[in-house]
Amino acid sequence: MMQRRTLLAASAAMLAAPRIGAAVTVGVTATELKIGNFMPYSGPASAYGVIGRGDAAYFKMINDQGGVGGRQINFITYDDGYSPPRAVEQTRRLVEQDRVALLFHTLGTPSNSAIVRYVNQRRVPHLFLATGADKWGNYQDTPWTIGWQPSYRTEAQIYAKWMLEQKPNAKVALLYQNDDFGKDYVTGVKDVLGARFDQMVTTASYEVTDPTIDSQVVSLRGTGADVLVTAATPKFAAQTIRKVHDIGWQPMHFLSNVSISIAAVMRPAGPERGVGIITSAYQKDITDPVWNDDRHMQAWREFMRKYLPEADMSDSGYATAYNVSFTLMQVLRQCEGDFSRENIMRQVANIHDLEVPLLLPGIKVSTSPTNFHPIRQMQLQKWSGAHWERFGDVIQGADV
């Protein structure tokens, strides 16, 4: 009798739930918490696949330590091949068939752009995306989606702030890729310069189909600019570094930190050509011996040895996975066993100055109901000809 009454009450509650807005719990059983993810394990961006492997290894470690809230994490990760249509397909599979509690660390601006409407309509937490687009911080229009890393816009704000301190009367040239990625940098510089933008800055864009950016670099140099901001993906960044050097232009050169790989950008461009280029960092460089005695770095290396013994220890994707998964674990612990989707989002927007193991000292993760940009600080670094050297204090993005 008692059982039937409970059952009736429960069914009534379930039926009424969508209307009265009560908490919805999906993907959670007494023993398990399902987390969904897609990554480009194949295709043009497959180098990022290591991030998904790093996430999976991290959750395995958590499970070995007893899980979270008394539950084991079931991390389901699929291949989207960096293709938006496949990302949509995999997301629907995760949400409708696997019925995951939340989506975590899905990678790529195009893929996430393709699913953001769907997950917000279905009210599925869409957490800590692996993309630097600024739009994931839009808590008003997409309240179920949140990024993690500093956005491209924040990065540009930081360059512009520091540049103004050094050269208050700078003449700025801004070379950007004509898409969401590149335009975030234009917005970021505008945030800081405000009304002076039009007078101080000349922009030139390129399309990803352009064979070279020579013409743009030649035009920008012709404006007499003494500062260059390059918001380019690796191939075009390497071309820019080479061209700027070859035509004898010596601006204060800021380079988007998506294009600072030594192997994929600096070495092809010619390491000597890039000396003095300024970019930014927020994570500890796992290859830098300066962190050898850092206890967090030691813990990470221990984790790698135990859970990813075959992995390339110099691939920063594993450090990213470690940091982002750490952040998610903080959120899940804060949930205190209530894994309803509403409570998960409440805790996501309730992170205060969290210290994450492999972030640079002084850089902390913070969110609030009106701040969906978890990391808004970075430190500058300069190319020495052989490696990136950090300098100066941690700088915070502009308040807009």
Add this chain to the structure above:
Amino acid sequence: MQGLAHQLIAGIATGGIYASVALALVMIYQSTHHLNFAQGEMATFSTYIALTLIQAGLPYWVAFLATLVISFGIGVFIERIMLRPMQNASVLANVGVFIGLLLVFRNAMGWIFDYTIKAFPTPFDTGTPLFGGLVSGHELGSTAVTLVVLGLVYVFFRFTKLGLGMRAAAFNASSSRLVGIRVGWMLALGWGLAAAIGAIAGIMIAPVVFLEPNMMLGILLYAFAGALLGGIDNPGGAVLGGFLVGIIENLGGAYLVGTELKLTLALGIIICVLLVRPTGLFGRVVQSRV
């Protein structure tokens, strides 16, 4: 005014890239009367072969020649295996094969060589930038190579019996067969030569734009525009067209339409040429030259 001169020189340098690919396109069109959409990917694949050989320790020019031979073999092989069975199929079916080849090559390259960009060595002196760094020694050298290849192609088609036979086979297969030309092999030979010329283009371009599986993606569109502008059946015209497209694109991008519409400009050229002189994929060749 100085800016204009700089854009002009930079345009010629870029035009050299388009010219070399346009030449490869003309080559395949001359010998098969098809436009091979996988031409760019095949050339990129050849460039990876060259890089592999160079990294294996072969001297540059040895690797260069070896790559040409290997590419020629791949071209002939593809014609024999994939296009021979299609010889009586419709043009659209052939286009389907070309696009299939494009996908196969692109993804295979990503799989084998990964997608990060790679620097490619150049045999030409790049130590001293010329024209204030606007043109590198490599760009001059590669333009010279393009012109030499152009000369060879001209001589081949104009003065050798084999070249004449290839032109005849492409132009009118049944008549050619009647006069004793082995049409099937002429087509295969055409594919081989086109693949080899594509390989030269790839090897000359890679030091400028960096080697990656999508290296030819944008270039091929501009090269099409160049080839059409100069005349798809005319090697010299195509090379000139390539240079013109480079210059028009740079000047147009800097002063007229803005950098956002550079590609549109190239596509506009294609449309204009096709409207004024419709020698496109499905049209018959009209003998007029720019």
